[in-house]
Amino acid sequence: MSMSVKNVDQIKATVRQFLQRSFHGKTLTDEQNIFDLGLVHSLFLIQMILFLEKEFGVVLEPQQLDTSALSSIERIASLVCEHAVSEAV
Numbered sequence: 678m679s680m681s682v683k684n685v686d687q688i689k690a691t692v693r694q695f696l697q698r699s700f701h702g703k704t705l706t707d708e709q710n711i712f713d714l715g716l717v718h719s720l721f722l723i724q725m726i727l728f729l730e731k732e733f734g735v736v737l738e739p740q741q742l743d744t745s746a747l748s749s750i751e752r753i754a755s756l757v758c759e760h761a762v763s764e765a766v
Contacts, residue, residue: 684758685754685758688733688753688754688757688758689707689750689751689754691732691733692729692750692753692754692757693705693750695725695728695732696711696716696750699721699724699725700716703716705749705750706750707749707750707751707754708749708750708751709749709750710748710749711747711748711749712744712748713748722744722747725747726742726747729753729756729757733757733760733761734761735757735760735761736760737756737760
């Protein structure tokens with residue numbers, strides 16, 4: 678089972694909305710590294726993981742996560758898609 682492009686775009690849009698709310702309306706491209714921009718601290722990282730799990734129904738295990746997997750809208754969407762597919766199997 679694979680995620681369609683429409684689903685990936687929907688994931689990106691949802692993640693973008695969450696990040697923009699959290700970053701007080703800052704506009705982000707899909708590829709911008711939110712860590713390099715200095716927008717993320719450890720507590721926010723936990724909040725973001727909880728949001729992703731609740732919003733998309735995936736379980737993100739700590740050993741499967743590193744900051745590079747959560748560094749941009751593009752990478753976050755890929756991570757969610759990867760976990761959604763593996764949990765559907």
